[in-house]
Structure formats: C-alpha cells, structure tokens
Amino acid sequence: MAVLDGKVAIVTGAASGIGRAAAELFAREGAAVVAADRVAGEGTVQLDAGSEEDVQALVERCVAQHGGLDIVFANAGISGGLASIFEQTSADWQEILRVNLIGPFLLVKYAAPHIKERGGGSIICTASVAGLRAGAGGAAYSASKAGLINFVKVAATQLAGSNVRVNAICPGLIETGMTAELFEWARSTGRESRIGRLNPLRRGGDPAEIASVALFLASDASSYVNGQAIAVDGGLSASHPFAHQDYGRTSA
Numbered sequence: 001m002a003v004l005d006g007k008v009a010i011v012t013g014a015a016s017g018i019g020r021a022a023a024e025l026f027a028r029e030g031a032a033v034v035a036a037d038r039v040a041g042e043g044t045v046q047l048d049a050g051s052e053e054d055v056q057a058l059v060e061r062c063v064a065q066h067g068g069l070d071i072v073f074a075n076a077g078i079s080g081g082l083a084s085i086f087e088q089t090s091a092d093w094q095e096i097l098r099v100n101l102i103g104p105f106l107l108v109k110y111a112a113p114h115i116k117e118r119g120g121g122s123i124i125c126t127a128s129v130a131g132l133r134a135g136a137g138g139a140a141y142s143a144s145k146a147g148l149i150n151f152v153k154v155a156a157t158q159l160a161g162s163n164v165r166v167n168a169i170c171p172g173l174i175e176t177g178m179t180a181e182l183f184e185w186a187r188s189t190g191r192e193s194r195i196g197r198l199n200p201l202r203r204g205g206d207p208a209e210i211a212s213v214a215l216f217l218a219s220d221a222s223s224y225v226n227g228q229a230i231a232v233d234g235g236l237s238a239s240h241p242f243a244h245q246d247y248g249r250t251s252a
Contacts, residue, residue: 001030003029003221004071004219006030007030008032008068008069008071009023009026009071009073010036010059010071010073011034011035012037013126014037014043015037015041015044016037018174018207018210020035021208022215023043024211031071032066034061036049037076038076049074049076049106050103052106055106056110069118070121071123072123073126073218074108074123075126078100079137079138080095082137084138088140096144097143100141101144104152107123115164116162120162121163122165122222123165123167124167124217124218126210127148127149127170128141129236130142131147131148131170132231132237136236152166152167152227152229153229165223165226167227167228167230168228168229169213170230170231171232172199172204172233173236198236199233199234200235202234204234205234
C-alpha cells in the first residue's frame with residue numbers, strides 16, 4: 001500500500017523544482033494533491049503565496065473538492081538575488097518576507113484547523129541552510145528563512161495537543177529554477193565539478209532528494225518528529241569551514 005493512501009495534500013511552488021518533485025511523489029504514493037504556483041499551468045492552480053485571500057481560498061477549495069486536508073507542503077519562495085544589505089531596498093525586504101515568511105504563516109493559519117479535524121497530519125515548510133548561518137543567500141532571503149525556522153518551532157508548540165506536526169526542511173544547493181542560472185553557468189564554463197564542492201558529498205542536490213524527505217515528514221513514518229528543521233545539504237551545515245582533505249582517495 002502506498003504510504004499516503006487516502007490523504008489529501010496541498011503543495012505550493014509546485015510548477016517546478018522541489019515543489020513539482022514533491023507533488024508528483026505524493027501523488028505516486030496515493031495522495032490527492034492540490035498543486036499551486038504563482039502562475040497557473042498544467043496541473044497547478046494559481047496562487048500568490050503571500051496573499052491571505054489567495055491562501056485562504058486555496059485551502060477552502062481543497063477541502064471542498066476532497067472533503068478534508070491532511071498534509072501541507074509550504075514550499076513556495078523567492079530568492080531576491082544576492083544584493084548586499086546596502087543595495088537592497090525596504091521594498092525588496094517586504095516582498096521577500098511576504099512570500100517566504102508570511103506565506104507559510106498563512107498556510108498554517110488556515111490549514112491547521114482542517115488538518116486537526118481529520119485527526120492530525122503534517123505541515124512542512126521549505127526553509128534553507130541560509131536560515132541556519134550566513135554565506136548561503138542574500139540578507140533578506142537568509143533572514144526570511146531564519147524566521148521561518150523559528151516560526152515552525154513556535155507553530156508546533158502552539159498546536160500542542162492537535163496532532164498537527166510542523167517541521168521545516170533546510171535544503172542546501174539544489175538544482176531548481178531558483179538556482180538554474182548558477183548550474184548553467186558552471187556547466188557552460190567547465191566548472192561543473194565545483195558545484196557543491198564545500199559539502200562533504202561534493203555535489204549539488206536534486207529536487208527528488210528533498211521530495212523524499214518531504215514524503216517522510218508527510219507520512220506516518222515521522223509521527224514523532226515535530227518542530228524540527230532538518231538540513232538536507234550533503235553535510236554542508238555539519239561543520240565550520242575548514243580545509244578539506246579527500247579521504248576518498250588512496251595513495252598509490
């Protein structure tokens with residue numbers, strides 16, 4: 001039996017990358033999936049992730065169509081680029097926080113009561129290793145993800161007794177629409193081997209690898225995991241910077 005049989009799930013940011021991989025995986029595992037993205041397309045409905053009206057309507061539409069809600073993957077987000085603190089404007093910050101932090105808050109606010117009615121379930125948020133420490137994203141993006149990690153912990157606490165679990169995934173360098181330019185540049189310049197070189201696995205990640213962790217958190221296999229921020233980054237956040245030695249090689 002598929003691990004999500006009989007479950008109803010919402011996945012945002014589902015048109016590409018991590019969201020698309022997760023929506024497809026959830027569906028293969030038996031869930032009825034409502035996929036949403038900022039531009040409606042094949043298999044996705046339109047959603048402004050930072051709009052309260054849009055988020056409330058999405059949740060209500062899902063419940064009306066499928067009779068309830070068990071799983072939410074709040075994955076939609078924007079990067080805002082790598083401009084410095086002195087180059088960004090307050091409007092830049094407001095938009096990044098609106099989508100990356102207020103968006104997941106809205107999904108928890110409107111989805112959690114419906115999930116509770118079904119006896120409990122799982123809410124998953126896409127944070128980032130940029131929310132754990134500096135050096136993995138722009139200032140506003142990093143701040144939004146750090147805020148999201150803390151929000152997940154607060155939400156899990158405030159939902160005590162509901163059997164609604166709230167957790168975050170903190171991806172490292174994953175090939176998605178957000179990072180496509182970096183990966184394409186590395187390949188076109190012969191620098192592909194340098195992608196992910198700072199983590200112990202020495203490679204970038206694939207959206208499917210994040211989707212697999214999302215499936216774990218969505219399923220009953222993670223029934224005692226709550227209020228956590230799980231790094232899925234090839235080991236990047238496991239240590240402070242140091243000079244790597246290649247222990248995978250043996251001397252001649």
